[in-house]
Amino acid sequence: MEQYSAWSGARSTASLMWTDFWELSMRALAPFMTSVRRNGSATEATFETRPYKLHKLDDPPSGTTVCTRDDALVMYRQMQMIRRLESAASNLYKEKAIRGFCHLYSGQEAICVGIKGAMRPQDSVITAYRDHGWAYTMGCSVTSIMAELTGRTQGIVRGKGGSMHMYTKNFYGGNGIVGAQVPVGAGIALANKYLENGGINICLYGDGAANQGQVFEAYNMAKLMDLPSVFICENNGYGMGTSVDRASASTNYYTRGDYVPGIWIDGMDVLSVREAIKYCIDYCTSGKGPLVLEVATYRYHGHSMSDPGTSYRTRDEIQEVRQTRDPIMLFKESIVAADLVTAEELKKIDSEVRKEVDEAVKIAKSDKEIAVQELAADVYLEPLETTIRGTTPFDPYTHQRISKAINLH
């Protein structure tokens, strides 16, 4: 079967329909073999994962995975929440309530939700600037995310960071410089190994960042030092307006680690993503060193809010993915067919999610910005001077310490 790709357009419409019909049928049939009761009251179900592709690995992640009803509800809610909050962010940006950069994750939800589903408390994540979904799955409230986007006091970092700089425990951002988060992530893994705390670091970057030199420098040192690093390329087909074929001499991002083994994963299937990360945790915590993953995904919006996203790809392509490969739609169909949940329950979640996001938007719009004096706060953990120069020498600010660092050691 030819390589599956949502964006290459290389496959005919007919074969696409056949494959999807076949897949959907298999999904619908498989759980009947193991589910216990009907009417959304199965406590768990077994699903097939999407085929993985391997680079210098003999054994793939498991071909089947068990999903409990509780997990299904959590993951569905998380994905739906991200979809809605990104949609709200899009509207806020158009209303000019959000300024500067705003990079939306819609379409890629299965990645952060799937990965978080496998993570343990000692594991950490670092990513680039398409980070709102990550902030949510790693524990930031929707209100704090929306308020950070509008730059208000209740924002995750009091409005001082904005869209690209969201952080929480074990989530190291939110990084604005393409590729810079990759060696930083490897360094966090180095700390995990040094401190023997059993954690792994999951470090995400895009297909655009995948060509950065420092990424290869990080691969090299992570491999030399056997670091518990999982480097993950979220391949959504485009680095801003440049398709992968125009940017990369090799688009097999999961092989780009060369001497670092790799796995290709269908990023539209949340359970496949989750299963792959379970595998990675086993691998990395047994001292085998790093892995490079490529998760095939798609973003519905443009690169950022200043990019309509249609000058370098067709609307048909975007529609095709929305209608046939949407991760939330696919998951919904699977879990309903498996009797883990009912369609009504999911509808209820949808309206709860909508309500939560709407409330968050209200606060994000009405909350105040921090006092101007706070611009001089938290420049240093241990400030050596009491004042900070203002725009003129006449009115210096006083350096304040406000927040408590969450990574004190």
Place this chain on the structure above:
Amino acid sequence: MAISATRVAQKLSGALSRSFTTSRVAAANQLTVRDALNSALDEEMERDETVFLLGEEVAQYDGAYKVSRGLWKKYGDKRVVDTPITESGFAGMAVGAALGGLRPVCEFMTFNFSMQAIDHVINSASKTFYMSAGLLHVPIVFRGPNGSAAGVGAQHSQCFGAWYSHCPGLKVVSPYSSEDSKGLLKAAIRDSDPVVVLENELLYGSSFEVSDEVLSKDFVLPIGKAKIEREGQHITLVAHSRAVMLALEAAKTLAGEGVECEVINLRSLRPLDEAAIVQSVIKTRNLVTVEQGWPQSGIGSEICARIVESPAFHYLESPVVRVTGVDVPMPYAKSLEIACIPQSHDVIKAVKKVLKIIK
């Protein structure tokens, strides 16, 4: 010829008094800058298990300039890490290690190579505490030789004092003596913010007399405080790193001509000890800054600006003059290289011009 008994007695008593001297004031401890840095690293690594050193050749080679000599043998692979020649990668990893719970000391073989990693020093390290509104701190030290060496050519001779001290979120120190080097490197390692330590290769072999206190394991100097190396009442000379030696040389010559210079060793570039400079200028009423780096937007420029904006301006009897490196990339030919770096006669000329001793 017979030696008188008195002479013998004098010689003997002299010898005895020298070997039995316990005066701390005249402490005869000699310490090179290299050893001062080495002992700072050793002591801090012993004190705190999360402190570790990484960089090119720091472990098995004992350090490109032998600053980390003996440390790998003592602490092993985990704590003294040889990196590949990939500054961007290993500086980024050092930042990650600091975020994740360690206190890395990241060596750049020279600060010229830090340009390959400067995004990590500034964007990944110095800005993170602010961008995270105080949630994530980065207790990292970036250290290595800065400025011109001898005959190494343009790409290996730049002074980064102005560039790094420009950025809020960083602390920047530039030690001159062994006391400075030990005290400031220890302070940098203990500091919980990103600190850039600008050493000087030509100073590594220089030996300085140090007190017993300097040799103790808890000798730490405050970052942001300058030292008055020599007191004087006619003019203030402000310098950092190797230029302090230059200022002291010029001061010595000028003293022979009746001009008493007050020499301030900045020790830190950020924070800059403005108060010390202002206080000195109010006393002496004249100021010359001395540095090896380029003139435009340099350390001297910053000092001038601060003095002009301070109460000291009204005490100045003459405009401030900066003595700096020549505004060109560093040439290789020996006589040209010497001409590109300020020498004693340049400082003396500047002082005499400012004091109107010469036109």
